[in-house]
Amino acid sequence: MSEPVAVKLTAKDFKSDQEVRWCPGCGDYAILAAIQQFMPELNIPRERTVFVSGIGCSSRFPYYMNTYGMHSIHGRAPAIATGLSVSRPDLSVWVVTGDGDALSIGGNHLIHALRRNVNLKILLFNNRIYGLTKGQYSPTSEVGKITKSTPAGSADAPFNPLSLALGAEASFVGRTIDSDRKHLQSVLRAAAEHEGSAFVEIYQNCNIFNDGAFEQLKDPSTRDNYLIRLEHGQPITFGADGQFCVVHPPGGFGLEVRDTNSVRPEEIVVHDATVTDPAYAFALSRLPGLDLRNTPIGVFRSVDRPSYDSVVQAQLAAAKAKVTETPEQQLAGLLGSGDTWTII
Amino acid sequence: MSEPVAVKLTAKDFKSDQEVRWCPGCGDYAILAAIQQFMPELNIPRERTVFVSGIGCSSRFPYYMNTYGMHSIHGRAPAIATGLSVSRPDLSVWVVTGDGDALSIGGNHLIHALRRNVNLKILLFNNRIYGLTKGQYSPTSEVGKITKSTPAGSADAPFNPLSLALGAEASFVGRTIDSDRKHLQSVLRAAAEHEGSAFVEIYQNCNIFNDGAFEQLKDPSTRDNYLIRLEHGQPITFGADGQFCVVHPPGGFGLEVRDTNSVRPEEIVVHDATVTDPAYAFALSRLPGLDLRNTPIGVFRSVDRPSYDSVVQAQLAAAKAKVTETPEQQLAGLLGSGDTWTII
Amino acid sequence: MTKQIRQLDRVVIRFAGDSGDGMQLTGDRFTSETAQLGNDISTLPNFPAEIRAPAGTLPGVSSFQVHFADYDILTPGDAPNVLVAMNPAALKANLADLPRGADIIVNTDEFTKRNLAKVGYQTSPLDDDSLAGYVVHPVALTSMTVGALAAHQVSKKDAERSKNMFALGLLSWMYSRPYESTLRFLERKFAARPELVAANVAAFKAGWNFGETTEDFAVRYEVKPAKMKPGTYRNITGNAALSLGLVAAGVRSGLPVFLGAYPITPASDILHELSKHKRFGVITVQAEDEIAAVGAALGASYGGSLGVTTTSGPGVALKSETISLAVALELPLVIVDVQRAGPSTGMPTKTEQADLNMALYGRHGEAPVAVIAPRSPSDCFFAALEAARIALTYRTPVILLSDNYVANGSEPWLLPDVESLPDLRVEFATKPNGDDGTTFLPYLRDPETLARPWAIPGTAGLEHRIGGLEKADKTGDISYDPANHDFMVRTRAARIETIPVPDIEVEDPDGDARVLVLGWGSTYGPIGAACRGVRQRGLSIAQAHLRHLAPMPANLGEVLRSYDKVVIPEMNLGQLAHVIRARYLVDAISYNQVRGLPFTAAELETTLEEVLKNV
Amino acid sequence: MTKQIRQLDRVVIRFAGDSGDGMQLTGDRFTSETAQLGNDISTLPNFPAEIRAPAGTLPGVSSFQVHFADYDILTPGDAPNVLVAMNPAALKANLADLPRGADIIVNTDEFTKRNLAKVGYQTSPLDDDSLAGYVVHPVALTSMTVGALAAHQVSKKDAERSKNMFALGLLSWMYSRPYESTLRFLERKFAARPELVAANVAAFKAGWNFGETTEDFAVRYEVKPAKMKPGTYRNITGNAALSLGLVAAGVRSGLPVFLGAYPITPASDILHELSKHKRFGVITVQAEDEIAAVGAALGASYGGSLGVTTTSGPGVALKSETISLAVALELPLVIVDVQRAGPSTGMPTKTEQADLNMALYGRHGEAPVAVIAPRSPSDCFFAALEAARIALTYRTPVILLSDNYVANGSEPWLLPDVESLPDLRVEFATKPNGDDGTTFLPYLRDPETLARPWAIPGTAGLEHRIGGLEKADKTGDISYDPANHDFMVRTRAARIETIPVPDIEVEDPDGDARVLVLGWGSTYGPIGAACRGVRQRGLSIAQAHLRHLAPMPANLGEVLRSYDKVVIPEMNLGQLAHVIRARYLVDAISYNQVRGLPFTAAELETTLEEVLKNV
Numbered sequence A, B: 001m002s003e004p005v006a007v008k009l010t011a012k013d014f015k016s017d018q019e020v021r022w023c024p025g026c027g028d029y030a031i032l033a034a035i036q037q038f039m040p041e042l043n044i045p046r047e048r049t050v051f052v053s054g055i056g057c058s059s060r061f062p063y064y065m066n067t068y069g070m071h072s073i074h075g076r077a078p079a080i081a082t083g084l085s086v087s088r089p090d091l092s093v094w095v096v097t098g099d100g101d102a103l104s105i106g107g108n109h110l111i112h113a114l115r116r117n118v119n120l121k122i123l124l125f126n127n128r129i130y131g132l133t134k135g136q137y138s139p140t141s142e143v144g145k146i147t148k149s150t151p152a153g154s155a156d157a158p159f160n161p162l163s164l165a166l167g168a169e170a171s172f173v174g175r176t177i178d179s180d181r182k183h184l185q186s187v188l189r190a191a192a193e194h195e196g197s198a199f200v201e202i203y204q205n206c207n208i209f210n211d212g213a214f215e216q217l218k219d220p221s222t223r224d225n226y227l228i229r230l231e232h233g234q235p236i237t238f239g240a241d242g243q244f245c246v247v248h249p250p251g252g253f254g255l256e257v258r259d260t261n262s263v264r265p266e267e268i269v270v271h272d273a274t275v276t277d278p279a280y281a282f283a284l285s286r287l288p289g290l291d292l293r294n295t296p297i298g299v300f301r302s303v304d305r306p307s308y309d310s311v312v313q314a315q316l317a318a319a320k321a322k323v324t325e326t327p328e329q330q331l332a333g334l335l336g337s338g339d340t341w342t343i344i
Numbered sequence C, D: 001m002t003k004q005i006r007q008l009d010r011v012v013i014r015f016a017g018d019s020g021d022g023m024q025l026t027g028d029r030f031t032s033e034t035a036q037l038g039n040d041i042s043t044l045p046n047f048p049a050e051i052r053a054p055a056g057t058l059p060g061v062s063s064f065q066v067h068f069a070d071y072d073i074l075t076p077g078d079a080p081n082v083l084v085a086m087n088p089a090a091l092k093a094n095l096a097d098l099p100r101g102a103d104i105i106v107n108t109d110e111f112t113k114r115n116l117a118k119v120g121y122q123t124s125p126l127d128d129d130s131l132a133g134y135v136v137h138p139v140a141l142t143s144m145t146v147g148a149l150a151a152h153q154v155s156k157k158d159a160e161r162s163k164n165m166f167a168l169g170l171l172s173w174m175y176s177r178p179y180e181s182t183l184r185f186l187e188r189k190f191a192a193r194p195e196l197v198a199a200n201v202a203a204f205k206a207g208w209n210f211g212e213t214t215e216d217f218a219v220r221y222e223v224k225p226a227k228m229k230p231g232t233y234r235n236i237t238g239n240a241a242l243s244l245g246l247v248a249a250g251v252r253s254g255l256p257v258f259l260g261a262y263p264i265t266p267a268s269d270i271l272h273e274l275s276k277h278k279r280f281g282v283i284t285v286q287a288e289d290e291i292a293a294v295g296a297a298l299g300a301s302y303g304g305s306l307g308v309t310t311t312s313g314p315g316v317a318l319k320s321e322t323i324s325l326a327v328a329l330e331l332p333l334v335i336v337d338v339q340r341a342g343p344s345t346g347m348p349t350k351t352e353q354a355d356l357n358m359a360l361y362g363r364h365g366e367a368p369v370a371v372i373a374p375r376s377p378s379d380c381f382f383a384a385l386e387a388a389r390i391a392l393t394y395r396t397p398v399i400l401l402s403d404n405y406v407a408n409g410s411e412p413w414l415l416p417d418v419e420s421l422p423d424l425r426v427e428f429a430t431k432p433n434g435d436d437g438t439t440f441l442p443y444l445r446d447p448e449t450l451a452r453p454w455a456i457p458g459t460a461g462l463e464h465r466i467g468g469l470e471k472a473d474k475t476g477d478i479s480y481d482p483a484n485h486d487f488m489v490r491t492r493a494a495r496i497e498t499i500p501v502p503d504i505e506v507e508d509p510d511g512d513a514r515v516l517v518l519g520w521g522s523t524y525g526p527i528g529a530a531c532r533g534v535r536q537r538g539l540s541i542a543q544a545h546l547r548h549l550a551p552m553p554a555n556l557g558e559v560l561r562s563y564d565k566v567v568i569p570e571m572n573l574g575q576l577a578h579v580i581r582a583r584y585l586v587d588a589i590s591y592n593q594v595r596g597l598p599f600t601a602a603e604l605e606t607t608l609e610e611v612l613k614n615v
């Protein structure tokens, strides 16, 4: 999967000839540019890279990548990508999906791909709205959200995509944001290196139907006080000069934010994405408030467990190891197995 | 939903005239008997009780209850029950489902019902196998399980149904076991009292295709050392004379089991099902080992948040409150709204 | 300057611009003004698949066509007499549809080098002679609007965005439209920002005055009111009419309407509309997917609501398994399919009639349902009521096949008197129906309708269980009995086949036609217009249009056999024709176009004349 | 005691007992012994929907029917000559199928008061005269088995469970079957528990010896080997044959087979079987649902595997949307539908042919696929190969319509020579196909097959994107162009319509038949047997059987029109008949039974004679 290629590729090599057709100002543009710029560093030939998407604004993504790609149907990308990945372990398979595509109609395929640990890099562009169908609420929209389909406000609590993924046994879970190219690329890098399913939520602005949904995380005046940048092995602090920090109050199960000055340094939680027990990452996933305060971004969890693909391939290999005949001979043997009789 | 009924009902009143057709020895019998015995104490008239199921051995359940019931299609019971419950807040709606029905084909409807907090009592009969289709592995089967469809062993990690439910924002999560009628009824009681979705996993023995799956939790020689009975407000201890206890090691996020003698009493976790942060219940859900050691049963989590049904009803009520006209007058008004012109 | 006033009997105007130019709104307003005047109207919006395709590109062009006349018309018109082109892309994308001699009003401000290049114009078509055959009116729409608003307290961007009102003002002047309703509309729309009200009104008036003063527009037109039945009218799209029909079905049945829906183009607007009508007790649930949506609707029907689900083709495909359950459960259920071009995702914003096969046959096992289709935007109201009537009376799923053309098109609608709408009240079962007086038999049928009792949860004494396994006749118990299965399969088929539906009516004004044109659904308008055209040339032709696709009208076979030739135009590859051939062994001629667009009356007319030649 | 030996040309035996009695295994073994002898065979298992319905009840009865003869036979037989009834329920459930004079072997030990009461017998049918018309052989099967195993080291329960081997021994004696293979089988089956091998062998021999000694069985029968083509045979069920056909398709195409499946009766066994063949590179994924299963298969096809998904009706309904995507993507995909009785959950263990409509029409938009159906258990092997051939050559989804009857029935299968199987090799695209030598056009078609190139990921230089939106001809770019859509819709239809399939063959031995019986799928056997019967009475009748339902054979219209009458028997309400009528305007007579059971030859014979009378 990562044999070096002769010629070093550049971002331009990953641009397809298709005109990009998102609304001007859409966060998808930034994500596309970040990914096109990032892909060359993987050293995977373009022809071995495949983007599979569902339906939604975000799901147009594959058209713009000069790799192999399939714009499939609503919600089914993880299922289709599973068949591709399991049968073609030599490929690097990426799934691009939206909050509606992945969590509404496609919720089941997503959680099963994560449980199985299929070798997919799943990028969920979360704009907390249905973009393509022009503005209905999505499973990540806030309670009480007023949209075309909920003029009196939505009645249901949203999913927390990362909590859901962790509840579904995800081995890699991360979050990043459209506007921060460097950070986005760093999370993708970690995802690409992970063997198994890597689930990455990307906060994405839909400037037409849900503009400013993540504004607090982007506005220079609030950004630093709202965003928690997770770094493996580092104490979790944020804000100007690390003003705030994350602690794990004794007796409690969740995490809380404190003034760094008010706690002893050893009380500050040191981020470790590799702990086997998902309870830590789960606690992290619950940190943000409704106003997006204390939003961690980065790699929440990255643990090793065998990918579904690798187990399947190992089973195939084991079965084939004993074979000495040609396929035709094997077939003849199989057809003639069991009780047979001969008429002459 | 709980107006008293004149005549006190008994278990017999909840038995339908249909012959029960599970395999002799199936754990479903015990669950059925426990529920039939339990229902009268709810004081809900039979006609206001509805059981909706999917497809599977477990899903035959509604036929045997002398209430209203629908044996629907595979995986869809939560969706169908959502429509029923939301439109008929006067009913007590129960969903009976299996591990395949709820977590494989029906996974999406399940997590969305939980997220929405629809007023459903969801009973998942988990036998860790597909019973009705004669023995394929299910999403709760152990890794490496050899079944008809996985002769070389299954390649994928199972769901932990309670972790999944918690990741999906469930407001009530519990677990119980077919063989312990009293416990089963106590969990159902709590579920019935809960406003919103109550998700109850019931370990159920399929003596034909997965016999003894939960034997350690039933065998008198292991049972007490394996099962952790959660009681709200009580320190979590188990085993003979409370030999073992559950502690929350400082710095960690998970829970661990210790010899009660080896820890200070205040170190023992006091069970509280009502903490808002699901991280505690999540940690509890991760406690059991692969060998079923340290399996908590009881109510893991029971927190208040508005049910979907109640919000929908409140919106309807608010909209209707302003109405003074008859429906026909309203309709005439609606038809004639907007720009109209008259030709005479 | 005095202007000439010319009388016209009909006009087709197409407003075209960038997605951001507000063409749908402009068209809507013009339509509304026109409606006030009493013309008959038919409209056709056409918007891109992208939310906002890149500005100035061909895929970004959005248009709205309105046809109005002093007589009753049937289609939005084949070819515009006037094109308003807000930019080069709009001109390029629409030019091919214009007949020679048509008027073209272009916004010259947008004909910049850059914009021309974006759509591949080497030179400006305004400067070369490529528009020689048309009457071109170059208007500096943007700069004149900005100029007119110089004194207003609005940003340049807001000023520029008002240019559509300038255009509307100009067109309103040209066609002598009353503009009061537009001014009121602007006040409502921008209520929160009075400066925008003022700006838009000023832009509108500037456009009007420009028409009045400039020499380029020497003629002003008038289209007299059409002779229409007396009564109160409103202009309505198919999706809106369908939504109101469902609300009306709730009122007339006394049942709560429950909509389970998952958004999908072009059906989402029904969800949007119904979610506003909570005061009628209408519940809308935006479900997690189409399967959940129909499941929730079925659950609600089980509980005594009128369960409805609205979607488009891909959604119906997903719902098939649950519809099959509804067939087994014999509960009312209305499934609305606003068809779009397929297969797969296809062309989501384009129209097609290719889901008929799926509606009739797209389920496993013998799983018959009723199928009906509306013929025009306002007819969607009555079709929804009819779907509800059949569902409620016969306890069956009904598929209502609308399509993008009727759903988004609009026409004047004579408001019906509420009391005149059908009475849809149903009786729930309340007591045992067994011979012994104590047993309840959930599958004991009404001998006339073959409907089983609808005993909703909450009814004491009628507790029973239903499900998707085959059920014994009467008792509803699970049954594997071969004879019972055969009986139930045939009974379910008979239940649908014997639903009484009105006879099909044939329009044959000359009375001697030998060729019948049979259609269904949204082709009614184009077929009707084509038949008129044929007759105007002195030829006879008969037209019949199917509302009920399953069951079919009892007299249909007889009608078909009384003509020498039957032509069936469809926006698919001949799906109705296939059914007609199979049922009646009539060698129907299938005429098909699958272009994502409605038939034009002209091309149909040509086809029909061709057929007539060979009778 | 010397026994009489009587020669028979054919026998039908039905083993019936409780689900726990091992009747399927007993029948299987008897079949195997019979096969060794060279009789022609046809079998029909029939098991309850419940896993283990309560012991001794009617719904718990499981049976296995085997028909064997000294000539080639076509069905498992209408009516058993011999019924082995292991308990009162088995007797009661099967009695109605027996002709007068049939032998009934009953296990008297189970005819207890309690067991009789369970199935509503007031008095024992063994004691009253209700079995007067039959030859009843009361045998104390259980107690004699237990007695015979007295010296064995097995529990009483295990001893009792061996009673099926006693019965098998007795029947094997009666019909002079060679039993070596059964002894070998027992050794394999109980390899881990030698005491059970001994016990079962002893029970078998006790049964055999009982036949030899008791006076009740005075006659022993022989059925001579049938004249069958030379070669090596095995007995095979449809599901097994279909699985082997898929493995063979993998070998003959050189492609890995990828099965995405979700368990469902009666298709699950294909998943079970294929999951054993990893050494062929076959990957099986048990997906989370049917949609994921077909999605995964499609993903695998995209990657260059032969993607397959196996299911039954409800599963196909769920897969429709994805099949529609596969139509748009133009990738190979085999969808196996082992039909069962519908609608909805229906009767999952019973057979039916009612998914033909769904296979042909059950998708939104114009989404044509190829459809084929096997005619017998062993034919499933060749049908699977043919499905793969069409899918791979024409890059299209193919629906293979098996059903419960062929899937679980069995017959002798002359093993084909592997080299004689069709060569299914395909060529992936490896280089640009554009005129310029550098561009790759993913929708540039092969002029002959109309197939587009299959350029799998990993192929450098051919990177391209595909999807469900309408695609421009050749380039595959997204296109909303009306003319392109029309062209693509028609091309997709033509792609299927023009697949060359073999002409349909008519069997008309007399050469002067005026009536043609047309069938498809699993009715081949019963129709064939009925035609034989008709001919034996000196009447002429022609039979033709469709393997290809889409496209249909080119000569079909001509064939149909050359008969005065066409009769189409189907286990549905006339789905093929509808297609035939529509396509060929032939007034075909539809004869339907929807009982969850195959036609009996006798009833078909009567129907055909009726038709012949009226020609």
Ligand SMILES: Cc1ncc(C[n+]2csc(CCOP(=O)(O)OP(=O)(O)O)c2C)c(N)n1
Pocket (backbone or CB within 6 Å): A055, A056, A057, A058, A059, A073, A074, A097, A098, A099, A100, A101, A102, A125, A127, A129, A130, A131, A132, A133, A138, C262, C263, C264, C265, C290, C314, C315, C318, C345
């Ligand atoms: C089966 C099906 N149902 C519904 C749709 C309509 N649809 C297209 S995209 C979409 C949701 C898009 O939301 P999201 O996934 O959040 O993507 P975004 O547009 O916001 O990027 C819906 C409902 C569809 N194409 N197919």
Ligand SMILES: Cc1ncc(C[n+]2csc(CCOP(=O)(O)OP(=O)(O)O)c2C)c(N)n1
Pocket (backbone or CB within 6 Å): B055, B056, B057, B058, B059, B073, B074, B097, B098, B099, B100, B101, B102, B125, B127, B129, B130, B131, B132, B133, B138, D262, D263, D264, D265, D290, D314, D315, D318, D345
């Ligand atoms: C759409 C559909 N797919 C598949 C099936 C077949 N099926 C019936 S039950 C079942 C799984 C049963 O497993 P589970 O839910 O665990 O229930 P159990 O029988 O173990 O109680 C399956 C796959 C079906 N009935 N419908």
Ligand code: SF4
Pocket (backbone or CB within 6 Å): A021, A022, A023, A025, A026, A027, A028, A057, A058, A127, A131, A132, A205, A206, A207, A208, A209, C051, C052
């Ligand atoms: S609608 Fe929103 S998400 Fe979609 S392209 Fe436009 S801005 Fe982006």
Ligand code: SF4
Pocket (backbone or CB within 6 Å): B021, B022, B023, B025, B026, B027, B028, B057, B058, B127, B131, B132, B205, B206, B207, B208, B209, D051, D052
């Ligand atoms: S198969 Fe298993 S779960 Fe099903 S009825 Fe039998 S014992 Fe119970």
Ligand SMILES: [Mg+2]
Pocket (backbone or CB within 6 Å): A056, A098, A099, A100, A125, A126, A127, A128, A129, A130, A131, A138
């Ligand atoms: Mg979104």
Ligand SMILES: [Mg+2]
Pocket (backbone or CB within 6 Å): B056, B098, B099, B100, B125, B126, B127, B128, B129, B130, B131, B138
């Ligand atoms: Mg199970």
